[in-house]
Amino acid sequence: MAEVYNHKAIEQKWQKYWEEHETFKTDVWDFSKPKYYALDMFPYPSGVGLHAGHPEGYTATDIMSRMKRMQGYNVLHPMGYDSFGLPAEQYAVTTGNHPNGFTQENIKTFSKQLKELGFDYDWSKMIATSDPSFYKWTQWIFKKLYEAGYAKHIDMPVNWCEELGTVLSNDEVIDGKSERGGYPVVRKNMKQWVIDQPAFAEKLLEGLNEIDWPESTKEMQRNWIGKSTGVEVDFDIVGGGKFSIFTTCIETIYGITFMVLAPDGEIVQSLMDRVENKEEVQAYINETLKKSDMDRTELNKTKSGCCLKGIYAINPVNGKEVPVFIGDFVLASYGTGAVMAVPSHDQRDFEYAIAHKIDMIQVIDGRDVSECAFEKQDYLGKGCKLINSEEFSGLTVEEAKEAITVKLEKQGVARRKVNYKFREWIFARQRYWGEPVPCVYKEDGSIYFLPDEELPLILPELEDYKGKNGKAPLENATEWKEYHQNGVDGIRETSTMPGSAGSSWYYMRYIDPNNENEFANQELLKHWLPVDLYVGGPEHAVGHLMYARIWNRFLYDNGLSPVKEPFKKLVHQGMILGSNGIKMGKRFPEFVVNPSDVVEEYGADTLRLYEMFMGPLEVSKPWNDNNVQGAKRFITRVWNFFTVAENLTDTDDGALTKIYNQTVKKVTDDFESLGYNTAISQMMIFVNEVYKVGKCPRAYAEGLIKMLSCVCPHVGEEIWQIMGHNETIAYESWPTYDASALVDDTVEIAVQVNGKVRATISIAKDAQKDDVLAVAKEALKDKLTGNIIKEIYVPGKIVNIVAK
Structure with missing residues (x-):
């Protein structure tokens, strides 16, 4: 009779064994085996600890890395913490304690929880982005970006959150409010550090063709970059001045009936003395400054705006004067900050013209669009021809594009151009808990970056961690700000880097985390990169995943990264929902699942098995307590049979030959494709057959336990030992199947x-x-x-x- 399955005793035993024996420590210099680099998007160590969604993605990479290790690969599977961020700073503001202490306690809690789940992380390579030995190199890379002209200090409109006292990036603003806290966000001009993302646009677009990523994520990045090919055209203003527009539809230029400028742009400010309705215009500008870019573009349904009375632009193709409006859907930070409006052939322009009672001119032959919504196919169909376009009438759209462009080029008012929606990455935050920017503003106004030997520039401790009047908390560090070294006198930068800085290159540091002389050894990078499997949430598609690709590409172009793309295969895990089918959170606290509670009651192996068996990894699934119990029953069933010596035989009568070989093949194939739910289902089928037969050849039993140990490592190790083995199962060879037995x-x-x-x-x-x-x-x-x-x-x- 087998002993009763005691998950607590077994899991504590093997977690202690793995830690004492450093079972999963990777010798990164062992080049004798093929490498496999599995990586999770590392967590922010919040005070709340792990939630039920964390183990799903982590278990997925854990299963893969365990299988690869058995298949003879040298596996690197590290874990660390994205440990700079607002929560720790807000804790410091509230308590007066240094945020590092709070962060370190949270890291201990997270690490303890992760170890309780049995993940095969190499803890000797743990990193934290707030560790000076790590952010020394974040600062160093940023310095290199500056020296290469990609990091710039410019005056620009930014998203300002007064409550948080900092600038926010576009992806940190939702419906005009901060993503964290839901505080109001307004637009204002500030000197900011930015990284020139558009300079990398073409290389990023090309790189998407080389990587195994979800097509939806690649398409999001393509759309975010927003490449378009067209013509930039200059428009004179009656009475003096001019501005430029960019268009992909130059063939419609004869249909312009008004122009629209960005309310917060310099063009409008330069015209204010000539505007006849200054109060109305200024009031509209003030309202615009309260809106985020998202509110002004994708979410804009009102087509708001007002006319700049007394201001007219001259259409260069025919000399006609057209009124000029301002509209918040035009952004000063995108393109030229001005657009031409052709309401007969553009849906947005049509709706704007209707709202503001502006005339329309149809210039493409087709259905009359003067009284109904525009549809693209009405004029862009093959063979559509121009009308009301002087000498170009009768030409097809394709012919007219080229002919009109040539005419404007000869006039000297147009240039062919490739444009991108991509904008500069705002790279400064008026916060304390982030990487200090390692530069000094000299008395003559020039910028001096610290020499390498002065890195890392370490954050000072403060008595007051709250910024005041829009100024960064580091303004309170009066002694720290002063810089008088190397014959240089000046004031340090008091903004810090965004939380996305460290996560843009952390996957490299795991490979060589203790290197004091370089961010990572080049020979090691060449061997281990790219990351073979990267698992994390889809919410990072145009944030972290874009930033990491940019930093890697910069390092590649400068001979510091061996690969063009850092992540070979990317998988997004689905969300673990509450049992009510809704995202777990504060709204329904009764449906929130704490993984530690599940581990306590059922065991880590049960939690891992359950989350992998819920359904396809990429799909969101609701929690079900009954199915958790079912996972525990299956483990118990395996335990009760395979720990009884009499149930195992050294002879093979063929009764299980076919089903065993089918199981090995399917589990191997499904693990490779991350189809863990169907792999587990196949193992369950095999166990059912074993129970029917009543005996199992020892070789088949050992093969099953090897495969199951990737999902349920604690019970796998224990059964392996009961079967008479003295060494860990982690480095045993992966089972193989006989193809002929499948026929x-x-x-x-x-x-x-x-x-x-x-x-x-x-x-x-x-x-x-x-x-x-x-x-x-x-x-x-x-x-x-x-x-x-x-x-x-x-x-x-x-x-x-x-x-x-």
């Missing part, structure tokens, strides 16, 4: 009488017709009446007896 020697075929199925028979695949018919007639002996007129046999498929 059926027999086939099931239907037997019909006069076209109706009357029986089913099993025959040898190579059985001859006469033998098959004999077996078929035997099966029909009680069902066949009348005389047989005809006997038909379709080899391997069907027998049909025609009788009267």
Whole structure:
């Protein structure tokens, strides 16, 4: 009789064993084996600890890395913490304690929880982005970006959150409020550090063709970059001045009936002295400054704006004067900050013209669009021709594009251009808990970056961690700010880097985390990169995943990264929902699942098995307590059979040969494709067959436990030891299957009488017709009446007896 399965004792035993024996420590210099680098998007160590969604993605990479290790790979599977961020700073503001203490306690809690889940992380390579030995190199890379001209200090409109006292990036603003805290965000001009993302646009677009990522994520990045090819055209302003627009539809230029400028742009400010309705315009500008870019573009449904009375632009193609408006859907930070409006052939322009009672001119032949919503196919269909366009009338759209462009080029008012929606990455935050920017503003206004030997520039401790009047908390560090070294006198930068800085290159540091002389050894980077499998949430598609690609590409172009793309394969895990089918959170606290509670009651192996068996990894799934219990029952069932020596035999009577080989093949294939739910299902089928037979060949039993140990490592190790093995199962060889055993020697075929199925028979695949018919007639002996007129046999498929 087997001992009762005691998950607590078994899991504590093996977690202690793995830690004491450094079972999963990777010798990164061992180049004798093929490498496999599995990586999770590392967590922010919040005070709340792990939630039920964390183990899902982590278990997925854990299973893969365990299998690869058994397959003979040298596996790197590290874990660390994205440990700079607002929560720790807000804790410091509230308590007066240094945020590092709070962060370190949270890291201890997270690490303890992760170890309790049995993940095969190499803890000797743990990193934290707030560790000076790490952010020394974040500062160093940023310095290199500056020296190469990609990091710039410019005056620009930013998203300012007064409550948080900092600038926010576009992806940190939702519906005009901060993502964290939901505080109001306004637009204002500030000197900011930015990284020139558009400079990398083409390389990023090309790189998407080389990586195994979800197509939806690649498409999001393409759309975020927003490449478009068109023409930039200059427009003079009546009375002096000019501005430029960019268009991909130059063929519609004769249909312009108004122009729209960004309310917060310099062009409008330069015209204010000539505007006849200054109060109305200024009021509109003030309202615009309260909106985020997202509110002004994607979410803009009102088509708001106002006319700059007294201001007219001159259409360079025909000399006609058109009124000028301002509209918040035009952004000063994107393109030229001005657009031409052709309401007869653009949906947005059409709606704006209707709202503001502006005339329309149709210039593409097709359905009359003056009284109904525009549809693109109405004028861009093949063969559509221009009308009301002077000498270009009668040309097709394609012909007119080129001809009008040539005319404007000859006038010297147009240039062919490739444009991007991509904008500068705002790279400064008026916060304390982030990487200090290692530069000094000299008395003459120039910028001096610290020499390498002065890095890291370490954050000072403060008595007051809250910024005041829009100024960064580091303004409170009066002594720290002063810089007088190397013959340089000046004031340090008091903004810090965004939380995305460290996560943009952390995957490199795992490979060589203790290197004091460089961010990572180049030989090691060449061996280990790219990351073979990267698992994390889809919410990072145009944030972290874009930033990491940019930093890697910069390092690659400068000979500091061996690969163009850092992440070879990317997988997004689905969300673990509450049992009510809604995202777990504060709204329904009764449906929030704490993984530690599940581990306590059912065990880590049960939690891991359950989350992998819930459904496809990429799909969101609701929690179900009954199914958690079902996962525990399966583990217990495996325990009860395979820990009993009498149930295992050294002989093989063939009863399980086919199902075992099928199981090894399917589990191997499914693990490789991260189809863990179907792999587990196959193992369950095998165990059911084992129970039916009552005995299991030892070789098959060991093969099953090896595969199951990737999902349930604690019970896998324990059963392996009970089977008589003294070493960890982690480095055992992965089971193989016999392909010939998968081939059926027999086939099931239907037997019909006069076209109706009357029986089913099993025959040898190579059985001859006469033998098959004999077996078929035997099966029909009680069902066949009348005389047989005809006997038909379709080899391997069907027998049909025609009788009267």
